[in-house]
Amino acid sequence: MDVNTLAWSVLLLPLIVAATILLGLKRWSGLSSLVSTGSALLTLAFCIMLAADGDKAVDTASYPWIDLAEHLTITIGFQLDGLSRGMMLIVTSIGFLVHLFSLGYMKDDAGKSRYFAALSLFMFSMTGIVLADNFVMMFIFWELVGVSSYLLIGHWFEKASAADAAKKAFLTNRIGDFGFMAGILLVWVLTGSIYFEEIKTAVGGVANVGLLNIAVLCVFCGAIGKSAQLPLHIWLPDAMEGPTPVSALIHAATMVAAGVFMLARVVFLIEAADMAATVITWIGALTALVAALMALQQNDIKRILAYSTLSQLGYMVMAQGMGQTGSDAGMFHLYTHAFFKALLFLGAGAVIYACHHEQDIWKMGGLRKKLPITFTTFALGTAALIAVPFTSGFWSKEAILETALHEKLYGPYVLAMIVAFLTPFYMTRLVIVAFFGKHRTKDADHAHEVGPIMWVPLVILAVMAALSAYGFISSPLLARGHADPGHLFSHFGLTAILSLTGLVVGVGAAIFLYKGKSKDPLSIPLFRDKFYLDELYLGMVRLFQDSVAAFLDFVDRFVIDPLVARFPAGLALGAGSVLRVFQVGNVQSYAFFFGVAVIALILFLIL
Amino acid sequence: METALTLNHFLFVSGVLFAIGLAGVLVRRNLIIIFMCLELMLAAANLTLVAFSRFNVQDGQPNYDGQVLLFFIITVAAAEVAVGLAIIVALFRTKETTDVTKVNTMKY
Secondary structure: OOHHHHHHHHHHHHHHHHHHHHHOHHHOHHHHHHHHHHHHHHHHHHHHHHHHOOOOOEOOOOEEEEEEOOOEEEEEOEOEOHHHHHHHHHHHHHHHHHHHHHHHHOOOOOOHHHHHHHHHHHHHHHHHHHHEOEHHHHHHHHHHHHHHHHHHHHHHOOOHHHHHHHHHHHHHHHHHHHHHHHHHHHHHHHHOOOEHHHHHHHHHHOOOHHHHHHHHHHHHHHHHHHOOOOOOOOHHHHHHHOOHHHHHHHHHHOOOHHHHHHHHHOHHHHHHOHHHHHHHHHHHHHHHHHHHHHHOOOOEHHHHHHHHHHHHHHHHHHHHOOHHHHHHHHHHHHHHHHHHHHHHHHHHHHHHHHOOOOOEHHHOOOHHHHOHHHHHHHHHHHHHHOOOOOOHHHHHHHHHHHHHHHOOOHHHHHHHHHHHHHHHHHHHHHHHHHHOOOOOOHHHHOOOOOOHHHHHHHHHHHHHHHHOOOHHHHHHHOOOOOOOHHHHHHOOOHHHHHHHHHHHHHHHHHHHHHOOOOOOOOOOHHHHOHHHHHHHHHHHHHHHHHHHHHHHHHHHHHHHHHHHHHHHHHHHHHHHHHHHHHOOOOHHHHHHHHHHHHHHHHHHHHO | OOOOOOHHHHHHHHHHHHHHHHHHHHHOOEHHHHHHHHHHHHHHHHHHHHHHHHHOEEOOEEOOHHHHHHHHHHHHHHHHHHHHHHHHHHHHHHHOOOEHHHOOOOOO
């Protein structure tokens, strides 16, 4: 197949599958899950063929969607370069493994067909974002990703908390998306185009740098929403109400990375807007720090991972503000993070499944012996996340930190370094409390290893978590950076020393504090309650929304109600009570009324 | 002394017939009588049509439009009688009466 057919099949196959399941196969849940998983495997194969084709930009057939002659033409078309091909491979490979894992995890779920249809819909939307060659197409699929994420978070919609979390995620994302839309319009006004390649050539000629800065910041708003940066990060931890494989695919590895991907796609815009670039770097660094602080005091295994995701996304966003080198480092981290974070979430899923849906780490304990495969793979994922040397996470994190130092961004560098101390601490806490020591509840005691359909994806991901940074894997997958051991030893400097110190101190402190404990020796309400940001937002909503609501209530009660409802109702009622007098029920009376009326009419016409 | 019949004679007879019919409809209780009175009113109207047709002479020929219309009315009236009698039969089967004052359940 040629590149063109491949790209279109990768985009449309998941959509066709989602439609088929929802319209026809819904009743046969086993069949729908297999069809969906099969299509994920097929798209993975197509993406491998796409990547094997090389990373040159190729012209593909595009479908003209809106054509306003000389003013604006919007097409559904693809930009197939190294960035999108690499990202597609990440999305489809993790997507396939998550489909596989879900076959086991969702085996007995009542809404299995719906779940797999939504997964396929998500794959379609994510593919659209990655392959888009213009802002408008990206925005459409951006929203579609929001919809499928909503459907998947709210999969167990009969649970109030899941329905609320889905709503919260969607609404929070909408705030960011509004900024994104404004940004797209501003960029269009400034450069006269919505196509990335044309914007790239036109951006040098933009005279109004102030407006360009604002445009880039607006575009960044979209990334703030989707990649859950401060101050719109609040939806991601709640999104953990969805099934765990979904958390792995959407809320750790791919969808939340869409914001970072989008920034990498338009990095030439960020390079042209200095002020916006600084803001992006600082917001990324602050998110990394604040999320890491919140992660210190969480007890739900998925929430700890969610906050660590936030923190790592902060790293990636920070990198996007540091120019082309930083952007490449950020994409490199996105790539390694996708594998080890999907691994951690699927591992957590296996633990939760084995413990009969218990998510509190203080109610686990001693799982190391009960779940040996899960433990080993989870430990590998943790090692990659806390940047143990020579694992994949180490190389990518190092790349970001070194770029920050090289670009003389000392403030964000310091914040990111503090995170490098905190991450090993909270992850070690999680591993020690959940996997070591004695079992603390019956569920943990009765846990046993999950089936092969669930541990096989874990093992594959564990191998990737350890090795994905090395050139022999990463360069075919992603031509945007890889591990460079020679460079590390020849330039063994401040960054390496500091992050190694962070690793040792963090792990040591966690072991010292949590070894053999059966409840948390630390209690920091500020971190546990997420800096009270949720409460602050809720208060603001109450303050503004309630006053508007009170005013509207007054208008409704005292203006609209009498005018539109009660007055016409009274009129009809009054007319009715007069006219009912004539309804006597005697046919001769009716004939009499009729005769009188006819005579009256004739008289009226004659006189 | 012989007086020629004029249009007014016919109209007078027609008016009397109509008035008798209307009075019957309004005062009689028996549904079949009321129905016959209705037909009487219809016949009165038909008579008027024929009279106007006969007396509206142009170029030595009466205007036949009224008479054509008359046949339409007779046809429609025949259909109406069929329906009306059917209704009366149906009513009698359920109520066992043809007294209209006893058929008064549909009121406010």
